[in-house]
Structures are given as C-alpha cells and as structure tokens.
Amino acid sequence: MADTAIADAAEQVLASRPDKAQLIEKLVAKLPEHVVLHAEEDLRPFECDGLSAYRKLPMIVVLPETIEQVQIAMQVCYANDVAVVARGAGTGLSGGALPMENGVLLSLAKFKKILDIDTANRRATVQPGVRNLAISEAVSDLGLYYAPDPSSQIACSIGGNVAENSGGVHCLKYGLTTHNIVELEIVTVEGERMTIGSEALDTPGYDLLALMTGSEGLLGVIVQVVVKLLPKPERAQVVLAAFDDVRKAGDAVAAIIQAGIVPAGLEMLDNPAIVATEEFVHADYPTDAAAILLCEVDGTHAEVDEHIADVREVVEREGATEVRVSRDDAERAIFWAGRKAAFPAMGRISPDYYCMDGTIPRKALADVLIGIGELSKKYGQRVANVFHAGDGNLHPLILYDANIEGELERTEEFGGAICELCLEHGGTITGEHGVGVEKIDQMCVQFPPDELTQFHAVKQAFDSKGLLNPGKAVPTLHRCAEFGAMHVHNGELPFPELERL
Amino acid sequence: MTTSADQSQQLSERVSEAFANAKPLHLRGSGSKDFLGEAVNGETLDVTGHAGVVNYEPGELVMTARAGTPLAELEAVLDESHQMLAFEPPHFGANATLGGTIATGLSGPARPFAGAARDFVLGCRIINGQGQILSFGGEVMKNVAGYDLSRLMAGAYGTLGVLLDVSLKVLPVPRTQVTRVFEHTAAQALQQISDWQRKPWPITGAYWEDGKTYLRLAGATSSVESACEKLGGETLDDDGPFWRAVREHERPFFAQSDRPLWRISVPPAAPMLDIDGECVIDWGGAQRWVQTDMEAVALRRVAKEAGGHATVYRGEAQPRFHPMGESILALQQRLKKSMDPAGILNPGRIYPEL
Ligand SMILES: Cc1cc2nc3c(=O)[nH]c(=O)nc-3n(C[C@H](O)[C@H](O)[C@H](O)COP(=O)(O)OP(=O)(O)OC[C@H]3O[C@@H](n4cnc5c(N)ncnc54)[C@H](O)[C@@H]3O)c2cc1C
Numbered sequence A: 001m002a003d004t005a006i007a008d009a010a011e012q013v014l015a016s017r018p019d020k021a022q023l024i025e026k027l028v029a030k031l032p033e034h035v036v037l038h039a040e041e042d043l044r045p046f047e048c049d050g051l052s053a054y055r056k057l058p059m060i061v062v063l064p065e066t067i068e069q070v071q072i073a074m075q076v077c078y079a080n081d082v083a084v085v086a087r088g089a090g091t092g093l094s095g096g097a098l099p100m101e102n103g104v105l106l107s108l109a110k111f112k113k114i115l116d117i118d119t120a121n122r123r124a125t126v127q128p129g130v131r132n133l134a135i136s137e138a139v140s141d142l143g144l145y146y147a148p149d150p151s152s153q154i155a156c157s158i159g160g161n162v163a164e165n166s167g168g169v170h171c172l173k174y175g176l177t178t179h180n181i182v183e184l185e186i187v188t189v190e191g192e193r194m195t196i197g198s199e200a201l202d203t204p205g206y207d208l209l210a211l212m213t214g215s216e217g218l219l220g221v222i223v224q225v226v227v228k229l230l231p232k233p234e235r236a237q238v239v240l241a242a243f244d245d246v247r248k249a250g251d252a253v254a255a256i257i258q259a260g261i262v263p264a265g266l267e268m269l270d271n272p273a274i275v276a277t278e279e280f281v282h283a284d285y286p287t288d289a290a291a292i293l294l295c296e297v298d299g300t301h302a303e304v305d306e307h308i309a310d311v312r313e314v315v316e317r318e319g320a321t322e323v324r325v326s327r328d329d330a331e332r333a334i335f336w337a338g339r340k341a342a343f344p345a346m347g348r349i350s351p352d353y354y355c356m357d358g359t360i361p362r363k364a365l366a367d368v369l370i371g372i373g374e375l376s377k378k379y380g381q382r383v384a385n386v387f388h389a390g391d392g393n394l395h396p397l398i399l400y401d402a403n404i405e406g407e408l409e410r411t412e413e414f415g416g417a418i419c420e421l422c423l424e425h426g427g428t429i430t431g432e433h434g435v436g437v438e439k440i441d442q443m444c445v446q447f448p449p450d451e452l453t454q455f456h457a458v459k460q461a462f463d464s465k466g467l468l469n470p471g472k473a474v475p476t477l478h479r480c481a482e483f484g485a486m487h488v489h490n491g492e493l494p495f496p497e498l499e500r501l
Numbered sequence B: 001m002t003t004s005a006d007q008s009q010q011l012s013e014r015v016s017e018a019f020a021n022a023k024p025l026h027l028r029g030s031g032s033k034d035f036l037g038e039a040v041n042g043e044t045l046d047v048t049g050h051a052g053v054v055n056y057e058p059g060e061l062v063m064t065a066r067a068g069t070p071l072a073e074l075e076a077v078l079d080e081s082h083q084m085l086a087f088e089p090p091h092f093g094a095n096a097t098l099g100g101t102i103a104t105g106l107s108g109p110a111r112p113f114a115g116a117a118r119d120f121v122l123g124c125r126i127i128n129g130q131g132q133i134l135s136f137g138g139e140v141m142k143n144v145a146g147y148d149l150s151r152l153m154a155g156a157y158g159t160l161g162v163l164l165d166v167s168l169k170v171l172p173v174p175r176t177q178v179t180r181v182f183e184h185t186a187a188q189a190l191q192q193i194s195d196w197q198r199k200p201w202p203i204t205g206a207y208w209e210d211g212k213t214y215l216r217l218a219g220a221t222s223s224v225e226s227a228c229e230k231l232g233g234e235t236l237d238d239d240g241p242f243w244r245a246v247r248e249h250e251r252p253f254f255a256q257s258d259r260p261l262w263r264i265s266v267p268p269a270a271p272m273l274d275i276d277g278e279c280v281i282d283w284g285g286a287q288r289w290v291q292t293d294m295e296a297v298a299l300r301r302v303a304k305e306a307g308g309h310a311t312v313y314r315g316e317a318q319p320r321f322h323p324m325g326e327s328i329l330a331l332q333q334r335l336k337k338s339m340d341p342a343g344i345l346n347p348g349r350i351y352p353e354l
C-alpha cells in the first residue's frame, strides 16, 4: 500500500542519522562556504517559527542566493537521503518550518528581489523571500496592490504565503493566496527546476498550481512567484458595530452576508480581546461591549456610500448597541489599529498565547464562540477571540504561561478540543495557518484513513523518498493509531487493521 | 426537476469492479462536452443518475450538489435567492451537468474578473480509481487541512476521480448590469481593456468581435453608473442574450465551420498574435478564438511564445490539448497514478499518457 511505503520512507527519514561533517563537506564542495551554516550560534536563529513552543536546532542551514544554489542543495540532499525543511520568514503559526536535528533547513531569506512589475497584465514577478507588504508598497505608485494581507504582512514572505495558502482581512472579497497567484517556479526534491501554472489564465494538464498552494513545503521548494495585482479601490470605509451579546454579533455577521453585501473585510473581537487591545493601542473601542464587528466596504465612492448604509441598517436591525462609521482614512486606520495590534496586545497581558485557526460555517459562529467560552471554564484558561468573522475563520487565542508546569500541555489539549468543536459544526481544523506539527493529530480526527492514504500517495508522486518536510501536515496512519483519534466513519472503528499502542 | 438520488454506492461498486479487472471507464455526464479533448475507449459510466441539491444555504454562500445535477437546475435554484455561479459556466447543451462543468473546468466571460470554476470549488466527494469514496475540502470558505485535492479535480476531465458531490462558493447576483460598446480595432481593444482594468471599476466582461469592444459592468447600481459616465460608449440594450451567446459559442463567428477553431489562452495584454485567420477576443484579451488553417505546430509555437497555449475545439489536430514538457508530463503521470493506479478513469481523455 502506498501509505505503508510512504510511512516507512518517512519514518526512515525521521530516524536517519546522517553524518553532519560529511554532508557539510559535500555541500561546500559545490556551494560557496558562506551559504552553508553549521555552527551552533548560526543555527540558533532558525530553531523555531511563530509557534515558539516547539524548538529544534537544525543540523545544517543552507542560505542560498540563487536558484542554481537551491538546486545544488536539493541535489546533494537527495543523493544523501537527507530531509529538507524550507523556511521563509518563519512567522508560521503551526510549526511548518520547525527544523529537524537530522535535516537541512533551507532558508529562502536571501531571495528578496521584486524581479518584474507588469502593469499591462497587472502582475508582479517576485522572489519567494519578498515580504508580503513589500509587493503592495512597490506597486502603490501605480495605483495597484496585492490583495491577500495576512496580519503578519510586514514580516511574512510570499513563498510562505503560497506554502500556507495564507489569507487576511481582505480575503473575504478578494480571495486567498490561491486566487491571487498565476505562476510558480519550483525546485523539486531531485533539484530540478519546473514551472507550475503560466501567465495565461489556465495551463494545460492538471491544476498543479492549486495543489502546490497550501502544500506546506511538502511537494517542492518555491523559488519564484507571479502574483496578480489589483487596482486600489477609490475609497474604503469601515463600520464599527458594538454588541452586548456575542450571539447577536455572530448572527449579525451571517445577516450582513445574507443581505447580499460582500464586505472587503469583516472582523470580530470579543470582550477580552477588546479590553486587551484597548489598553495597548487606545483605538477607543467600547470596552464594555461583549463583541465588536469591524466591517469594511470598498469600491467607488458611490458604491461605498450605498453599502455603508446597507451595513448600518443590518447591524442596527441585529441589535447593535453602538454604530460608528469612519469619517476619513485617518479614522479608518484608528478603527483598524486595535485589530491589527490584537496579537501583540495579548503578549502584554499573558506570557504566552496559543493561536487556533478553525473555520466554521458562519451560522455556527455564535454557538462555537459560546462553546469555546465553556471550554475555557473547563480548562481554567483564558481565551480571547479576534478573527476573520466574514469567512467564519476563528482565531481563539489561548492565554498561558509556559513556565508553569503542565500549562502548555493543558493548552494544547484545550486547543485540540476547540478543533474538535469546529469539526462538530461542519468546519475544519485550519483555515489559513496550516497543519504543520501543531495540528497533525487533529488531522486524524478530520480525515478518515482512506483520505490520509490518498494524501500520502499524492505526496509520493512529488517526493518518493519523503524528504521534503517529513512528519508535517499529513499524519501517518500509525501516528493516528497512537493518537487514538476517533474518526468514526460509517460506524466503523478507525484503523481496525492497526495495533493499539 | 430531475429526481434526486444518491448513487454513490452503486457508482463506487462499478469503479471497484473496473479497478479489480483493470477495465477502463468512460465517465459521462450527458456528453455535451464530448467534442472537447480525445475520445475515451471504455465502458460508459453514466453519472447523471447521481443528482440533486444536497445542501444550499444562501446565507452561507455555499451550495453542495450531486455531480449529475443539471447545471440549468442549479442555476434556477440559485436564482430564486438572487445568487449565481460567478464563473458563468458555459452549458454547451441543455442537459449539461455540474460534474461535467467542474471536470472540464470551463468558465465563461466573467472568468478573468470573478475567477474560474476552480476558484469557487470549496470541497468535493469523489470516487478514486480504486473505488474508494473520499471527501476533500468542505463547505467552509477557508480550509488548508490536507492538500487541495478538490480544486485539482477542476479541469481534470474525470481522469483523477469520479465527482460525486461538489461544494461551490456562490455569490449574490449584482444589482445592476450594463454593457457598453466601443468601435475598436483588435489592437486598440487590447490596449483599452488593459487600461480600463487599472481602474477600480466593476468590470465583469470584456469581449471584442468584428470591430467592436463589448464591456460589461455589474455591481452596485451607483458604481456601475459612475463607471459608465467616465467610460462613454453606447449602451447595448438587453445585453443578457448577447453574453449568453458569447458564453455558449452561439455568436455567428462560432457558427462558421469551414476552418478549424482554436482556443488560444495567453496573458491578457499579449499583443495580437501572428496567425492568419479570423479572431474574436474574450476574457479581456486572455482567451482568443481563432478560425485558421494554420498548421498546429506552428500555431502552438506562436501561442507559446506569447506565454500561452492552444487547444483545438473543432478540427483534426492531434493532440487536441497543447503538449506538455517532458518533466511536467512525467509528474502528472505520477499524480494520475496516485489517484488512479490502474489507469481506468477516462484514460487518454486529455492526453494519451494520462
Ligand atoms: C502575528 C501573526 C499574525 C498572523 N496573521 C496571519 C493571517 O492573518 N493570515 C494568515 O494566513 N496567516 C497569518 N499568520 C501566519 C503566517 O504569517 C503565515 O502562515 C505566513 O504565510 C508564513 O510565511 P513565512 O514566510 O513566515 O513562512 P514560514 O513560517 O517560514 O514557513 C511556513 C511554511 O511554509 C513553508 N515554506 C516557506 N517558504 C517556502 C518556500 N519558498 N517553498 C516551499 N515551502 C516554503 C515552510 O516549510 C513551512 O511549512 C500570522 C502569524 C503571526 C506571527
């Protein structure tokens, strides 16, 4: 069976003990010495990504400067059966770029050039290490921008965005990364360069562009990206609506969408998030509200007027206790300041926080938020919710202190319970942050064995030795059996063929 | 209304049996798109009986339906709630099914502005080449758990799996739609369309034929009106049938049949191609239809140099889809094998090797 083959391959790779000195020698024989890092102090900065609870020192870091060097690094690793973890800016929140002690970390940090801006076709060709925001900044004078805007956009790389299929506040209207790229250059595990997609709107054969997007570095290394650019809207305006009840706020989200409005962004903060951000940035949020919605509409001047009136009417009908409309761009920035600072604000009120990412149908928002509140009581840990409400994409932030014995473990358990709550409501365990190492066990709950086996077979078509980012994103059936997740499929016990450990 | 029936089990048994005997299957909706691509030798697996809307909640902007559901029926259901399939799929026949629509991945004039069929796929349930019923994606707007195998189904022509149910993102029908007409040569049209698209106007169609550019705007009434004011041009009254005819290849251009018909897909602003023949331009420049006797290899070279590729819609050229490079084809063969190890699902439908 494909799964057994790939599971064996992956387990071999995970357990392998490559000779570090020998590998360094082989790499520097073909690469400039300064791109191969192996001293502990040089490796330390790469030991974790945004999920800092997990740390590992990579065996070797390769920091290539050209695509040819990426190819060479991949060829050497392939020939020596060494695993490779690609890394962009390391802002990932699921441990996707967590290094391996017996593997190479391939950092794309040096690939920072915007290679071409094509105004006639409204596209930009960029290297993978280019920061998300840098693209919009570079084309701003031309009246254009790149739409997907993760909150981490000042830091995260476009290569990482493609690998995670990242979203952002404006994805409700303008789509995710997968909707906003047209072509990729990748380097395969064997070190071959390949073009995926094209500058036309479709490409012969299978849609590999869709498959590569969100594949978390398991199918290939992205070395160049062609993104779509959009004209900047004439105007954007935001409505801030406060509610005295989370349920009303959740229902208002569904009502806005149902009214036929497609806002540019529709975000929600619950009371703990409002209070924490207000103390931090003073955006003048109503701190007594149970929840606030920030609803942005954009377009031509006339369109914005029309939609702002519609949104106001809907939220008032849904019982908003207060409604404010931004008067100008300065005020709009203030309305957003709190939302944008929400994560750092949590960092101020708690030593650590753990960010979840489940996505649910919008109609389930209120029930799930209330359910999370109940779990919070059960686990005795505080939660703040600040999230992409319009897409139904939750980001419960569980506050904890890693220095307190057992608190991280309890937090992870709580996080797992939130994932399962989302699944119960017809949702998914991850909307935009990826599975990485963090949600690998919940994958066993979301997917039955046949689906997981199919994923492994697809992986094998790209990477038969299982060298690219092994142990991430898709769990082996053995791992699921150990985890003991109960995905009861058609009333059968999962993994009956596997021994319980 | 067609009858609603769940035939997943029967279909999966048929595929399992074919897998066990290594007997190829020819997946068939109602065959409206048989002219596209290569003929398939195999026992017919009729998927039209697996039909019906499974879930539709206008407030969620999601519809899930079985693959055999007639497209016309889905669109009628959506229309009752003033919603639509924003990728404007061509029907090419009265009984076109949802499965055939997604499997071919075809999209209409709105494609460059609203997105393609694949962009609206949120999830699907399929039968792989071993007869296993598998679910990928879901009914939520964002989902990055596991590889995106549901979008991969769009445009795979049933060679990777039999589509059972498909969940699509649907959108509200715009409140207002207006089409403006301009006198342009083809080259002027390409330039003008490219310039227009740098404005924040609600463009949803840009088509050129016989000295005229047709620009469709749709969205909030105010925004359509203000764009029209700046644009000028003549209004095309009752533009619905016009765009339907563009979508369905029912414009007079498509009725001529003395020469092969080619679809050339290029970056939208690519200049006029050096191909001798008659041409219309859709997708704001990105999709060019050409009637020409030009020899396939030469024509494909021109398309490729412009950054695109060419498909034969009517004519004898082989292969019908643009040939792929060696390593990308090898990768696609391995991918096909991973989903359909015995090679029984529509073998040869897109390429002899897949
Ligand atoms: C404060 C904060 C806010 C955030 N907000 C959002 C948000 O709103 N929306 C959202 O979607 N995410 C958000 N994130 C998560 C994160 O920023 C995104 O996932 C981002 O896309 C990761 O990019 P990166 O360059 O940092 O990738 P990394 O963390 O370096 O890597 C992420 C994954 O991509 C792979 N990878 C990276 N580069 C490549 C490449 N060139 N080729 C192949 N694989 C590669 C890695 O192996 C890893 O699996 C947030 C993170 C933080 C810290």
Ligand SMILES: Cc1cc2nc3c(=O)[nH]c(=O)nc-3n(C[C@H](O)[C@H](O)[C@H](O)COP(=O)(O)OP(=O)(O)OC[C@H]3O[C@@H](n4cnc5c(N)ncnc54)[C@H](O)[C@@H]3O)c2cc1C
Pocket: B026, B027, B028, B029, B030, B031, B032, B033, B034, B047, B067, B068, B091, B092, B093, B094, B095, B096, B097, B098, B099, B100, B101, B103, B104, B157, B158, B159, B161, B162, B163, B164, B346, B349
């Ligand atoms: C006797 C008869 C005569 C007809 N004559 C005409 C006519 O003259 N003119 C006319 O316009 N229409 C005609 N029609 C109607 C026309 O055939 C239908 O409109 C059309 O068949 C619908 O096909 P489809 O869209 O389902 O796609 P199809 O053409 O059936 O399929 C397109 C592609 O998708 C694949 N596919 C289909 N379903 C699935 C699935 N569930 N999973 C995976 N892959 C799938 C197929 O294998 C194929 O590769 C006729 C129909 C009949 C029965």
